Amino acid sequence: MINSIPEPAIKRLSALYQLLCRLEVSEVNAISSREIGDRLDISAHTVRKDISYLRESQTSGARYTVLKLKELIARSLNFATSRKACVVGLGKIGTAIINYSRFSSYGFDIVAGFDSNVNIVETLPAETDLFPSYMIPEIVKEREIELAILAVPFEAAQLCVDRLVKGGIKGIVNFSSALLTTDKNIVITDVDVTKELRVLSAMISLGSK
Amino acid sequence: MINSIPEPAIKRLSALYQLLCRLEVSEVNAISSREIGDRLDISAHTVRKDISYLRESQTSGARYTVLKLKELIARSLNFATSRKACVVGLGKIGTAIINYSRFSSYGFDIVAGFDSNVNIVETLPAETDLFPSYMIPEIVKEREIELAILAVPFEAAQLCVDRLVKGGIKGIVNFSSALLTTDKNIVITDVDVTKELRVLSAMISLGSK
DNA sequence: TAGATTGTTAATCGATTAACAATC
DNA sequence: TAGATTGTTAATCGATTAACAATC
Numbered sequence: 371m372i373n374s375i376p377e378p379a380i381k382r383l384s385a386l387y388q389l390l391c392r393l394e395v396s397e398v399n400a401i402s403s404r405e406i407g408d409r410l411d412i413s414a415h416t417v418r419k420d421i422s423y424l425r426e427s428q429t430s431g432a433r434y435t436v437l438k439l440k441e442l443i444a445r446s447l448n449f450a451t452s453r454k455a456c457v458v459g460l461g462k463i464g465t466a467i468i469n470y471s472r473f474s475s476y477g478f479d480i481v482a483g484f485d486s487n488v489n490i491v492e493t494l495p496a497e498t499d500l501f502p503s504y505m506i507p508e509i510v511k512e513r514e515i516e517l518a519i520l521a522v523p524f525e526a527a528q529l530c531v532d533r534l535v536k537g538g539i540k541g542i543v544n545f546s547s548a549l550l551t552t553d554k555n556i557v558i559t560d561v562d563v564t565k566e567l568r569v570l571s572a573m574i575s576l577g578s579k
Numbered sequence: 580m581i582n583s584i585p586e587p588a589i590k591r592l593s594a595l596y597q598l599l600c601r602l603e604v605s606e607v608n609a610i611s612s613r614e615i616g617d618r619l620d621i622s623a624h625t626v627r628k629d630i631s632y633l634r635e636s637q638t639s640g641a642r643y644t645v646l647k648l649k650e651l652i653a654r655s656l657n658f659a660t661s662r663k664a665c666v667v668g669l670g671k672i673g674t675a676i677i678n679y680s681r682f683s684s685y686g687f688d689i690v691a692g693f694d695s696n697v698n699i700v701e702t703l704p705a706e707t708d709l710f711p712s713y714m715i716p717e718i719v720k721e722r723e724i725e726l727a728i729l730a731v732p733f734e735a736a737q738l739c740v741d742r743l744v745k746g747g748i749k750g751i752v753n754f755s756s757a758l759l760t761t762d763k764n765i766v767i768t769d770v771d772v773t774k775e776l777r778v779l780s781a782m783i784s785l786g787s788k
Numbered sequence: 789t790a791g792a793t794t795g796t797t798a799a800t801c802g803a804t805t806a807a808c809a810a811t812c
Numbered sequence: 813t814a815g816a817t818t819g820t821t822a823a824t825c826g827a828t829t830a831a832c833a834a835t836c
Contacts, residue, residue, distance in 0.1 A: 638835060
């Protein structure tokens with residue numbers, strides 16, 4: 371029933387969740403669909419429509435209660451239960467991510483880091499357990515890691531993905547510029563600065579937006 | 580005429596461009612829409628449709644010549660002329676990006692780095708000219724910088740954006756987790772690991788894909 | 789030539805926008 | 813109560829998929 375939320379709506383709802391967390395900190399109690407739309411740069415219609423995907427049909431003419439709406443999204447999109455994650459590749463990006471302490475407060479526990487260079491694994495100062503890359507399948511399975519942040523060089527990316535999949539990974543955030551191939555049931559998001567710059571560049575040139 | 584390429588198509592064409600660059604290096608000469616589709620995880624229909632947005636109507640039954648198609652995309656999306664970019668915020672992420680040397684070979688010249696901490700600006704070893712943040716408007720204007728990579732902490736983000744806009748920036752890749760507000764004619768892409776993890780998490784839970 | 793493949797028009801599918809009754 | 817706002821159905825808009833003639 372709740373199953374069929376369109377992917378664009380999931381993305382917007384994730385952004386909305388983030389906004390609600392911020393509002394909660396600033397002690398804002400209620401917000402209208404219009405205000406949300408202004409902040410997130412989408413229409414108020416879309417905001418209400420997106421929220422309606424989650425609802426168990428209870429009509430109301432009052433503005434959204436920040437806390438309640440946050441809870442509703444958390445429940446519907448499963449943000450309440452925390453997930454285990456790992457970082458693969460401990461270069462500059464990987465190290466920056468693994469030392470970014472705020473993940474756990476957002477429901478993501480980084481429980482392992484991997485690098486092919488044993489030297490790095492042994493000497494890097496980090497609060498997280500570090501392992502050599504060949505141990506990925508073993509550790510991912512053992513610690514029930516569901517998500518991976520991949521920050522290895524281009525050439526090493528596919529091998530790491532295969533190892534992660536072998537361990538039973540469910541989703542990957544890909545910081546390498548490699549084009550990865552996997553089973554359809556593993557979700558991958560690509561984060562590629564060069565690609566983002568290109569898209570921006572094209573949009574500037576074409577004036578499309 | 581060429582103006583009206585839908586945004587999803589622009590994104591896919593940027594990915595295709597990247598694929599073609601790779602194929603060129605591996606000395607592949609020709610490729611079919613089906614093969615492209617397999618690699619990019621989209622349908623062959625979509626590939627052909629996307630390419631048709633660029634074409635000056637010249638029918639052909641032969642597979643795409645890698646080099647020609649690459650050139651066509653470069654010409655249509657303006658990837659040929661290089662653009663100037665800057666990095667704002669020289670923490671771990673910012674430093675990693677500014678020292679990533681390959682941007683220039685992709686048509687992006689990073690011509691300045693900024694940080695609010697004068698100490699960092701003076702001592703950081705980098706090949707790029709570094710400046711204190713208050714000089715952003717001046718330098719952006721002077722050097723005709725069109726793109727910015729924003730990697731400052733959450734709290735500082737909006738101030739930096741305002742300064743960039745003052746200098747006449749056209750596009751921003753936002754690595755901070757802040758929700759930025761600006762004129763409609765400035766293009767912003769958000770790169771937020773936490774948000775990506777959330778979206779992955781939701782998609783895993785809902786099984787939607 | 790025959791099989792394969794493109795380029796593009798038409799058909800379908802899905803998301804966004806509009807509208808409005810129900811509610812605060 | 814009256815003005816504002818939600819939740820949801822219906823209408824619109826746009827992108828993806830299908831189909832097929834033109835071409836290699």
